[in-house]
Amino acid sequence: MKYVPAQVVHFLRQRGAKRNLGALARFMFALLGLITLYSIVFHYVMQYEGREFSWLTGFYWTLTVMSTLGFGDITFHSDLGRLFSMLVLLTGIVCLMILLPFTIIQFFYAPWVEAQSAARTPRVLPEQTQGHVILTSHEPVSSALIRKLEQYGYDYVLVCEEIDEAMRLHDQGVRVVLGHLDDPQTYANARADKAVLVATTQNDVINTNVTFTVRQVNATLPVVATAATATSIDILDRAGATHVLHLGEMMGKALARCMVGGDAVTHVVGGVDDLLIAEANAQRTPLVGKSLRENALSEMGVSVVGIWDRGRLKSATPDTVVGEHAILLLAGSAAQLATYDENFVIYNVSVKPVVIIGGGRVGQAASRALSTRGVDWRLVDKESRYVPEGERGIVGDAADPDVLKRAGILDAPAVMITSPDDSLNIYLTIYCRSIRPDIQIISRATLERNVETLHRAGADFVMSYASMGSTSIFNLLKRGRVLTIAEGLEVSRHAVPESLAGKTIATCGVREQTGCSILGLRGEGGVLEINPKADTSLQAGREMILVGSSDSQAKFLDVFVEE
Template sequence: MKFLVSQMAALVKSGQQKANTRLMVRFLFILFSFFAAFTVLFHFLMAYEGQTHSWITGLYWTLTVMSTLGFGDITFTSDLGRFFSICVMLSGVVFMLIVLPFTFIQFFYAPWLEEQNKARAPRKVPETMSNHVILTFCDAVTLTLVEKLNQYGIQSVILVQGLQEALNLHETGLNVVLGELDDPETYLRLRVREAAMVVVMNEDVASTNIIFTIREVADKTPVITNADQEDSVDILDLAGSTHTYQFTKMLGQVLARRVMGVSMKANVIGNFAELLIAEAPAMNSPLQGRTLAESRLRELTGVNVVGIWEQGRFQLPDPMTAIGASTVLVLAGSEAQLDTYDSLMGATMLSKEHSGPVVVLGGGRVGMSVAKTLNERGVDYRVVEKKTLRNTEDSRIIQGSAADLDILILAGINETPSIIITTHDDDLNIFLTIYCRRLRPDVQIISRASLDRNINTLHRAGANLVMSFSSLFTTTILNLLNPDKLLMLSEGLNIFRSEPSPAIVGKPLREQKIRQSTGCSIIAIKRGEEMLLNPEPDTIVSKNDELILIGTAQAEKNFIEQYPAA
C-alpha cells in the first residue's frame, strides 16, 4: 500500500501528469453533472406519471441505466419516460463505457505503468562496482564485446537513453543503465572514476560531446573511441579521448595485408616483447602441397609454426599436417627468424595469366582504405563501386554493379590473383563470394564480415579469408585492457602469460604433452631478463619461469584448469 501511495504521489508531481489530472477532473465534473441532471429529471417524469421515489432511488436508477445494467425494477410507463430512458442509456454508453475507460487508461493507467517501467530500469551501478567497462552505444558489435568481456571476467555496463531499450536489455540479463549521454551526473552514477575504460562508439559529433562530458567528472579514466571521418580524429583527441581509432580504416588495412600479391612474406599481426607473431598464406608458395615435416621450416629458419588457419578454423598442426592452397600459417619467432623465412620464400611470381590487378568490390570507407594500402605497397588494383564517387577521374575506380559480369571482366576478374569484398552488407558479401568463386575457382577471395555469425557462412561460400569488424574491435579493446597478460591476435586466437604449474616444473616440455591435452602451445619462456623463443622439446621449466602460450579461448581455459599456477 505504501508503494502504491508513493507511486501515485510521484505520478501527480510530474508536469505532464498535472495537466492530465486537470483534464480528468473536468471530465468527472461533467459526468457527475449528468448524474445530477438525470436524477432531477427522473423525479419530475416520475411525478408526471404519478409515481413517487426517493432521491437515492433516482440516483440508483440513473447509474443502472447509464451503465446499461438495467435491473428493470423501476421503469417508466409513458413514451416520454421511455424516450428519456433511451437518452440516459445512450449517454451512458458514450460516457461510461467509452470515454471513461479511455480517459482512465490514457491519463492514469498508462502514465502509472510508465512510471513503473522507469522504476524498473536501473539508473546507477552498485557502489561496489569497479574496474568495469562502460559502453555508450549498443549494437551487435557492442554485444559481441560484452560477451568477450564476460568470458574474461570483466564487468561491463551499457548506457542507453531510451527507456524501452533499457528494459529490453535489462530483461536479457545485461548490465544496463538508463541516462542521458551528455549529463555529468549520469557518469557519476556509472562510477566512471572507478571504471577501467569507457568505450564510445557513437557518431563523431555525439562522441565529442560524450567524451567532453566524461572529462568534466573523470580526467584519468581511459576513453576509447572510433572516428568515422579522418577529420574527426584531432577533434576527438582534443575532447579528451585517450585512444582514437578508425576501425573501418584499420579493417581495410588488415584486408589488404592479406592479399596474395608480389610476395609470400610473413605479415606480422602481433608481438609479445621481442616475440613476433605473423601470418603467411601458403597459396602459390613453395610450401603448398607439402607437409610441415617436409617443409623443414624450423630447421631452415628457426620460426615455429604454432598454428594454421584452414577455412576460418584455427588448428594446432603436427608434423604430418598438409599445407594446402587455403592454408594460412601462424608463425612465431624473432624478427631475424622471420626475415630468414621471408628470404627463403623470396618473391613468388604469379603466373602470367593471373598477374592482373587486385579486384576490390565496394568503394566505401573500407574499400578505399584497402585501395590506399595496396597503393602504398605498390600493388595494382581496381575498385568496383555502384555509387558515383568523387574521384571518378581515377581509371582504377570502375562504376557499376559487382554482380554484372561485364563490369567484373572490365575490372580484371579473369587475371586477378585476389578479390577483396568490402561491403558492409553480409548478405551481399555472401552473394558476391559465391558468384566470384564460381567465376574463378582458383582465385584468393578475402571478405569482410560485419557480424561474427556470418563468418562460417562466408567460408562455406568460398572465401579463403574472412575478417570481422567486430573481431577487430573486440581484439583492440581486450588488448588495451590487458596489455601485459593477453594479446588477442584474431577471432578466437590469444597469446597469454602463465606461471608454471608445479606439475610442469623440473620436467622437459616433451613429457608434458600440453598441446595434446589442452590445445595450447608454448611459444616462449621468459627466464629472468632472457626470452627463450620457440623452446626446444628438451627445455626444462624452472619455478621462476614465465610461460607464454598461444591458443584459442577454450584452450586457454583448459590450460588454466589442468595446470593451475602454484
C-alpha cells in the same frame, strides 16, 4: 513477476503517486456517495408508487441501472420513476464508463506503466557498481563486444537516449541506463568514476562529444573511440580519447595481408613484448602439400600456432598438412621471422594486379596497404569519385562481366570485396567464383552472422568488421594479460603453476590436455625466451606465454591452475 515489488516501490516513491492515489480515492468515495443517494431516492419513489423493497434491493437496482445492465426485474410504473431511472442511467454512463476509466488510466495505470518502464530502464546505476565498461551505441561492433564481455565475465552498461530503444534492448537482455550522451550527469549516473573503460562507436562527431563530456566526469578513465576519417583521429585525440581506432584502415590492412598476390613473407598482426605473431601466405611455396613436421619450420626458430584455411582458423599439429590456400600464423622474434622471410622471399611473386571491388574507406586502405607491399591492384566502383585516375581506377558495376574483365579478373591472383553491404558481398562472391573458380576471394563481412554465409558462397577468407572492431577494443581492456590475435585465438601470460614445476615442455602435457602451446618463457633476469625447446624445464613462478583458443585457455586454467 520478480520485478513487481521493485515496480510497486518505484511507483509509490514517485512524487505524484500519493497525489494520484488520493485523487482516485476521492473519486471512488464520491461515486459510492452517489450510489448511496440514488438507493435512498429509490425507496422514496417506490413508496410514492405504493411499493416496498429492502435496502439491499435499492443498492442492487442502482448498480444494475448505472452499469447499464438493466435486468428489468424491478421497474417503475410512474413517469416520476421513469424520469429517475433515466437520471440514474445517464449518471452511470458518465461516471462508470467515462470518468472512472479516465481516472484509473490517468492517475493509476499510466503512472504504473511509467514505473514499469523506469524499473526496466534506470537512469542511475547502483552505487556499488564498479569495474564495468560503458558503451554508447548498439551497432555491430558494440554488439560483438557485449558478447565478448559477457564471455569473460566483465560487467557493462549501454547508454541509451530513447526510452523505447532502452526498453527494447533491456528485453533482449542488454543492461542499459537512460540518459543523454552529451550530458555529464549521464556518465556520473553510469558510475564513470568507477568504470574501467568507455567505448564509443558512434559517428565521429558524436564520439568527440562523448569523449569530451566523459573527461568532465573522469579525467583518467580510458576512452576508446572509433574514427571514420583520418582527420577525426587528431580531433578525438585533442578531445581526450585514450585510443582512437580507425577501423576502416585496420580492416583494409588486414584484408590486404591475406592476399596471395605479391609475396610469401611474414606480416606482423600482433605481439607480446618481443614475441611477434605474423601471417604468411603459403600458396605457390614448397610448403604446400607437406605436413608441418616435414616442412621443419622450427629449424628457422618459428612456431606455427595456427593455419587459416579458407577463412577458418585450424589448430596446427606436426601432422597438419599445408593446403594450397593456407595462410600460416607464425610466432617468433623479429630475428626468427626475418630468417623465415629470407627463405621464402623469392616465392609467390605475382606481376598481375589484384582486383579490389569497392572504393570506400576499406577499399582505399587496402589499396594503400598493397602499394606498400609492392603489389599492383585495380579498384572497381560505380562512383568515379571513389576510384583513382589512370589505369588503376575502373568505373562501373562490378556485376558487369565487361567491367571485371577490364579490371583484369581473368588473370588476377585474387579479388577483394570491400562493400559494407553483406548481401551485395555474397552476390559478388558467388558471381566472381562463377567467373574464376580458381581465384582467391577475400571478402569483408559487416555482421558476424554473415561470415559463414560468405564462406559457403565461395569466399576463401572472410573478416568480420564487427569482430575485428570488438577484438581491438577488448584487447585494450585486457592488454595486461591476454591478447586476442584472431577470432577465437588468444595469447596469454601466466605464472608457471606448481603443478607444472620441474617438468619439461615435452612432458608437461599442456598441449595434449588443453590444446594450448607454450610460446615463451621469461627467465629470472626478465629475458623472454621465445619458442623454447621441448626439453626446457618449467620453473615455478616464471612467466609463461601461451597461445590457444578461448576454450583451450579456459581448460588450461581448469586443469593446471585451479586443481
